[in-house]
Amino acid sequence: MKKSEWIPTVCYQCKAECSIIARVEDGKLKEIRGNPKARGKACVKGMAGVSSEYSSDRLTYPMKRLGERGEGKFERISWDEAIDIIFQKLKDLKDRGDAHKLTANFFPHSITDLKWRFLNAYGGFINTALPHCDSAKILAFIKTMGGVPCHHIPPAWFTVPKGGIMILAGRHAFGGLEDAAVPKDILDAKARGAKLVVIDPIFTPEAAKADQWIPIKPSGDTAFFVGMIQHIIAKDLYDKDFAENWIREGDFEKLREYVADKTPEKMSAICDVPVETIKQFAEECAKAPSAGVDSFKGVMLGNALDFSHAWCLFLAITGNIDNPGGQPLPDLVSLSPVEPEPAGPDLHELGWHRTGPDKDKFEKYSFIMEPTWYEAQAIKNGGLKVLITAESNPALTEMGQVSWQEAVCEKDESGEYNLELLVSFEIMMSETAKFADLVLPDKSYFERWELLYMPWWYNFGHGVVLRQPVVEPPGECRHSNEIFIELGKRLVPEYFQFEDDLAYYDIQLAGLGLSVKKLQEIGGLWSPGTMGFRKYEKAGGFGTPSQKVHLYWEDLEESPWNQAFPRVELAPEYRVNVDQYPFILISYRTIYHSGSGQWTHNNPQLRDKVSGFYENPLMVNPATATDLGISQGDTVTVESPCGSVQVMVTLSEGIRPDCVGLGHGFGSTVGRVATTGQGVSNNYLIPDAGSTLDWQDLIGGESHVSTRVRIMK
Ligand SMILES: Nc1nc2c(c(=O)[nH]1)N[C@H]1C(S)=C(S)[C@@H](COP(=O)(O)OP(=O)(O)OC[C@H]3O[C@@H](n4cnc5c(=O)[nH]c(N)nc54)[C@H](O)[C@@H]3O)O[C@H]1N2
Ligand SMILES: Nc1nc2c(c(=O)[nH]1)N[C@H]1C(S)=C(S)[C@@H](COP(=O)(O)OP(=O)(O)OC[C@H]3O[C@@H](n4cnc5c(=O)[nH]c(N)nc54)[C@H](O)[C@@H]3O)O[C@H]1N2
Ligand code: SF4
Ligand SMILES: [Mo]
Numbered sequence: 104m105k106k107s108e109w110i111p112t113v114c115y116q117c118k119a120e121c122s123i124i125a126r127v128e129d130g131k132l133k134e135i136r137g138n139p140k141a142r143g144k145a146c147v148k149g150m151a152g153v154s155s156e157y158s159s160d161r162l163t164y165p166m167k168r169l170g171e172r173g174e175g176k177f178e179r180i181s182w183d184e185a186i187d188i189i190f191q192k193l194k195d196l197k198d199r200g201d202a203h204k205l206t207a208n209f210f211p212h213s214i215t216d217l218k219w220r221f222l223n224a225y226g227g228f229i230n231t232a233l234p235h236c237d238s239a240k241i242l243a244f245i246k247t248m249g250g251v252p253c254h255h256i257p258p259a260w261f262t263v264p265k266g267g268i269m270i271l272a273g274r275h276a277f278g279g280l281e282d283a284a285v286p287k288d289i290l291d292a293k294a295r296g297a298k299l300v301v302i303d304p305i306f307t308p309e310a311a312k313a314d315q316w317i318p319i320k321p322s323g324d325t326a327f328f329v330g331m332i333q334h335i336i337a338k339d340l341y342d343k344d345f346a347e348n349w350i351r352e353g354d355f356e357k358l359r360e361y362v363a364d365k366t367p368e369k370m371s372a373i374c375d376v377p378v379e380t381i382k383q384f385a386e387e388c389a390k391a392p393s394a395g396v397d398s399f400k401g402v403m404l405g406n407a408l409d410f411s412h413a414w415c416l417f418l419a420i421t422g423n424i425d426n427p428g429g430q431p432l433p434d435l436v437s438l439s440p441v442e443p444e445p446a447g448p449d450l451h452e453l454g455w456h457r458t459g460p461d462k463d464k465f466e467k468y469s470f471i472m473e474p475t476w477y478e479a480q481a482i483k484n485g486g487l488k489v490l491i492t493a494e495s496n497p498a499l500t501e502m503g504q505v506s507w508q509e510a511v512c513e514k515d516e517s518g519e520y521n522l523e524l525l526v527s528f529e530i531m532m533s534e535t536a537k538f539a540d541l542v543l544p545d546k547s548y549f550e551r552w553e554l555l556y557m558p559w560w561y562n563f564g565h566g567v568v569l570r571q572p573v574v575e576p577p578g579e580c581r582h583s584n585e586i587f588i589e590l591g592k593r594l595v596p597e598y599f600q601f602e603d604d605l606a607y608y609d610i611q612l613a614g615l616g617l618s619v620k621k622l623q624e625i626g627g628l629w630s631p632g633t634m635g636f637r638k639y640e641k642a643g644g645f646g647t648p649s650q651k652v653h654l655y656w657e658d659l660e661e662s663p664w665n666q667a668f669p670r671v672e673l674a675p676e677y678r679v680n681v682d683q684y685p686f687i688l689i690s691y692r693t694i695y696h697s698g699s700g701q702w703t704h705n706n707p708q709l710r711d712k713v714s715g716f717y718e719n720p721l722m723v724n725p726a727t728a729t730d731l732g733i734s735q736g737d738t739v740t741v742e743s744p745c746g747s748v749q750v751m752v753t754l755s756e757g758i759r760p761d762c763v764g765l766g767h768g769f770g771s772t773v774g775r776v777a778t779t780g781q782g783v784s785n786n787y788l789i790p791d792a793g794s795t796l797d798w799q800d801l802i803g804g805e806s807h808v809s810t811r812v813r814i815m816k
Contacts, residue, residue, distance in 0.1 A: 111138050111627040113555060113570040114283075115548035116148040116155065117697035118210065120555060121283045122628060123149060125573045132156050132549055132574050137283060140626055142261070144283035147694055151708035152549070156574070160531040160705055160775055162544035163578025172512050172520065175537040175773075182579065185541050186586060190593055192489055192524045193225065197594065202226030203453050204488040206481070208474050208495045209583075212570075213556045215438060215611060217584040217604060218493065221591045223447035224598035230474050232495055232698075237399060243411030246656055248424060249646025250432045257281055258395030260288040263428035265296035267393035272302040272324050272414075273401015273808075277309045279692040297428070298391075300384070302327070303401065304689055305722070305764055306757025315384075318759055321687050321809060322404045322674035323374025328413040329671050330370030331385035333362040335420060340389035342422030349639065350419060351651035358416065358654050361668045373671060393428025394421055404809045405676050405798035409669035412656070416669075419652050425637050432638060436566045436631045438556055439614035441607060445598050473792040475501030479510035480793060482522045493528035493545065493583045498535040499771065499784065500699035502745075502807070503791025511538050528583040532773045533701045545583050550576040552619070553584070554608040567612070569619065569627040675798040676806050680744060684811035686727075688743065689758070690767040690785045691808070698768060705774030718781035720753040722764035723814070728754055733816055740815040741765070745794070746787040763814065767807075788812060 107128045114123045114135070122141035126134040135150050137143035165185040166177035196202060205227035209218055222229050244250060257276065261284075263269060269289060277286045290312065293299055301310040302317045302324065310316040319327060335341050336359055346355050367381040388394040396418065402410040423429030475497045481487035490511075497507055513521045527539035536542045545551075553570040584604050591599035601607045609618045615629065622629055644650025659666040672678070677687060695716035696703040709715045721741060723733070733739055737752045741763070750765065758764050770784025771777040789810050792799075798806065 109136075110571065110573045111140070111569075112573055113548065113553070113568055113627075114145065114149045114152060115570075116152050116703065117280065119280050119282050120212065120568075121145060121149060122568060125549065127573050130574060138628075140628055142284045142288075144287060146280055146283040148697060148703055148706075148709060149283060151703075151706050154706050154708050155530075155702060156547055156549050158531065158705065158776075161547075161577055161580075162529055162531060162542065163580060164544060165579065166542045168540045168542075172525070172538045172540070173508065175532075177542060182581065185543060186589060188541060189491075189524070189526060189586075190590060193590065193594055196488055196523075197225070201488060203228060203448050203450060204486060205491070206230045206478065206487050206489070207491040207493070208232075208478070208497055209491075209493040210495055212553055215554070215556055217607060218587050220441075220445060220598065221587040221595075224445035224591060224595040226448040228448075228450060230477060232474050232497075232500065235473055236403065239403065239407035240398065240411040240414070243408060243415050245646075247412070247415035247419065247647070247653055248432065249648075249650075256431075256433075257285060257397040258429065259427070259431045260285065260292050260395070262431075263292040263295070263297045263395065264392045266391055267292065267297040267395070267428035268388055268391045269293075269297055269299045269428075270302065270388075270394065270396045271300070271309055271313075272328075272396060272398045274397045274399050275303075275307055275309070275401075275691050276397060277307070277312075278694045279399065280694065292428075298387075304687075304759045304762050305691065306755075307691070310757075317376055317380065317384075320373075320375035320673070320759070321689065321762060322402070322406060322410075322677055323376065324398070324402050325406055325410045325413045325669050326365075326370040326373035326671040326673075327376055327381065328410070328417050329362060329365050329669060330367040330374070330381045331388065332358070332413070332416055332420060333365045333370070334367050334382050334385040335389045336362060338386065338389075340386060341420040342389075345422035345424075346420065349424075349645070349652050351647075351649045351653050351655075354652075354654035355420075358420070358668070365671060370671065373673060388417075389421055393426060394418075394423050395429050400808050403807055404674035405795065405806060406670060406672070406674045407799075408666060409671070412666070412669040413671075416654055419654060424652065425639060427636055431636070434631060434635050434638060436615060438567075438611040441601065441610045443598060445595070473501055473503070475503040475507040476792040479503060479506040479791075482510040482513060485521065487522060489524045489526075490522055491526040491528070492535050492539075496533050496535045496699040496701050498538060499533070499701060500768075500786070501791070502786045502789035503793070504534075504784070504786055505746075506791065508538065528586075531702055531705060534699070534771065534773065537773065543583070543586065544578065544580045546572075546576045546580045549573050550580065551582040551584070552604055552608070554611065554619075556611075566631045567615065567617070567622065567629040569622045571623060571627065674806075674809060676795065676809050677811065680811045684743065684813045685761075686812050686814060687762045688741070688785070688788060688810045688812045689762050689764045689808055690789075691764065692768065693766050696768045699771070700768035701771050701774065701777070704769070704771050704780060705777040707776050710776050710780045716766075718751070719766035719769045719783065719785075720751045721814075722755050722758050723752050724758050724760040724762075725754045725756060727760045727763070728752065731814055731816065733814070737816065741788060741812050742815065743788040743790070743810045743812045745790045748783040748785075748787050750783050763812065 109124045122138035137145040167180045169176040208230045299313040300315045301313040371378045425432045526541045527536040528545045529536045555568040695709045769782030
């Protein structure tokens with residue numbers, strides 16, 4: 104390595120995975136910045152990556168459990184011994200005809216991830232926290248437009264024209280970053296004369312910068328959008344050109360009929376937004392040169408699919424699909440297949456289902472994969488025998504964490520664990536690793552190779568991005584992908600005929616005329632060209648069966664609730680327990696932490712009383728506090744139907760009086776820095792997916808941010 108250089112790579116302090124450049128001096132990582140070639144931003148977490156890299160809590164050698172699961176006692180072992188334990192167990196499982204009882208819980212950086220390939224070849228099951236953040240919105244876009252425009256991808260805010268409207272509905276874009284460039288892009292668009300409107304029960308940082316803040320009643324968003332749609336159609340303000348040419352014949356008339364009685368007056372009563380606001384904003388959006396919507400966890404409720412459907416209807420009737428400032432559709436390039444491509448097991452045929460082995464009960468749900476709940480459920484049913492986690496932390500990150508911890512410790516009559524092997528790849532000790540039989544030290548994102556490919560990045564056009572090592576790993580760290588390749592070569596060699604990860608990526612890149620080396624030479628980013636707009640015009644239509652936009656979803660006529668058009672009622676979870684639990688708990692992310700917070704809270708730059716984020720007090724409206732007789736700084740008990748926590752109160756006018764707010768991602772009990780801070784895990788309060796299935800969509804939503812609670816002094 105040269106004495107001092109800037110090396111382009113990809114951040115992974117959070118799931119946004121921004122392109123960054125890393126300054127390395129004499130083999131030591133010194134500084135992180137946004138990659139100017141990818142519009143150049145790194146957030147506070149990204150820049151604090153240097154401290155994570157050199158944390159004294161980094162795991163540096165493989166360890167085997169001593170004592171019982173959860174005690175957190177380990178002894179050092181060699182990689183050979185660790186890999187052999189996994190190999191023997193997986194061989195045994197496959198010989199028993201139980202390969203599908205292997206689950207790997209990880210964050211797939213790409214749909215071509217090597218871990219995923221191993222699972223498909225071996226016959227196991229991938230489980231990830233990812234799809235449940237926005238499965239409903241993905242599904243809605245597929246059904247309406249035949250494409251997946253938006254997994255972790257907001258509208259291209261950098262393309263919003265003057266007068267365009269940017270709508271954040273349940274989207275904390277300045278804190279829950281999807282790319283570090285988003286906040287600046289939104290503010291730049293504002294400076295160009297675009298308008299920012301924030302729909303959120305909380306006065307968020309983006310609300311503070313907005314032209315208009317709409318403090319909606321939680322889960323009233325569907326009613327709000329349907330009210331706007333009704334008004335736009337009634338006033339004849341819809342985009343006639345788009346409707347005529349690109350909406351499936353008959354659908355618009357059906358929509359007109361469906362919304363006829365859903366007037367702004369009626370919808371206002373549901374969402375608690377004034378009638379005039381609904382009407383005025385609807386007219387503005389219809390007349391604006393563009394209107395784009397971003398939404399995420401804030402609407403991942405029991406009516407998530409309904410909201411996502413209403414969102415798509417709104418885009419369609421205002422003609423905001425694949426236009427600058429509206430909802431972009433991705434321009435995908437394909438990577439070359441690595442033959443033979445493993446097909447993956449037919450889990451359905453094996454009596455399984457994505458939601459676990461309890462097939463009869465859960466058959467109709469096809470996209471709910473809350474990892475914690477699913478894993479606990481599968482262990483109890485005898486359907487999960489080997490669990491390998493990497494880059495995920497099910498023991499802390501999810502509601503249902505207590506039943507996960509119980510399930511992994513469950514034993515049969517002979518005293519053996521029902522879950523026969525639990526492996527955790529980690530960079531630092533985590534809540535999940537504490538329970539593992541094997542804890543394996545991973546290479547950090549500054550130490551490993553990865554080819555990232557997916558319709559994933561906000562910076563559209565970067566079809567392929569290279570994560571490359573910038574420093575040497577400490578101790579004996581090895582990348583989880585290297586271990587999966589080794590296991591693949593021993594267990595399913597026909598699918599692992601390539602030498603290593605780099606050889607695999609070279610095959611994939613060949614069709615694009617690229618190789619890892621070439622990609623490295625051109626700066627680690629490759630783009631098929633411009634992102635392009637109105638691609639459907641050139642392509643002669645959309646990816647739907649009719650090639651037109653489908654407003655009406657006839658296949659969901661038969662759902663228990665008839666969801667061919669969206670239901671406008673509040674989410675079911677807000678309609679139960681109203682008397683006993685009068686407040687709605689809202690949770691949100693902060694820019695200082697990521698996910699379960701396990702490693703960002705363990706970073707001294709991010710977890711600090713002065714410059715970082717130290718604890719998560721309960722946000723309470725002063726009027727509510729007066730009613731309850733509580734004041735700033737008091738400790739209160741927050742209780743939900745499934746648990747309770749004690750937390751300090753902070754008063755704020757910036758939250759609806761019928762809601763209380765709590766930051767997500769606290770409560771770690773391991774890590775030298777993390778455990779010096781305070782804060783509680785909101786997940787103790789939130790019911791797990793199993794207990795809320797009846798409230799949820801057929802396909803989609805999970806009640807992450809929505810629970811009824813009561814407050815006791
Ligand atoms: N810093 C940071 N960035 C991240 C992450 C992280 O952990 N940390 N995680 C990444 C991941 S995996 C994800 S999924 C995204 C999540 O990104 P977001 O969904 O934007 O993140 P949250 O902060 O959970 O935002 C929820 C917002 O919805 C609001 N809300 C709650 N209920 C309602 C409602 O009924 N209606 C409306 N209109 N609003 C409501 C809340 O007040 C809050 O502002 O962030 C990604 N980026
Ligand atoms: N109540 C509530 N619960 C939620 C949410 C919510 O809004 N509210 N959000 C949900 C959402 S959207 C998501 S996506 C999930 C996220 O949940 P998870 O997918 O479980 O992700 P994290 O909690 O971020 O855990 C990441 C783990 O990976 C480790 N890690 C970090 N870098 C590396 C690495 O390079 N290699 C390895 N091997 N490990 C690494 C960290 O130390 C940490 O333990 O949480 C969900 N849970
Ligand atoms: S948003 Fe920040 S922490 Fe997340 S990937 Fe981008 S720079 Fe890294
Ligand atoms: Mo997520």
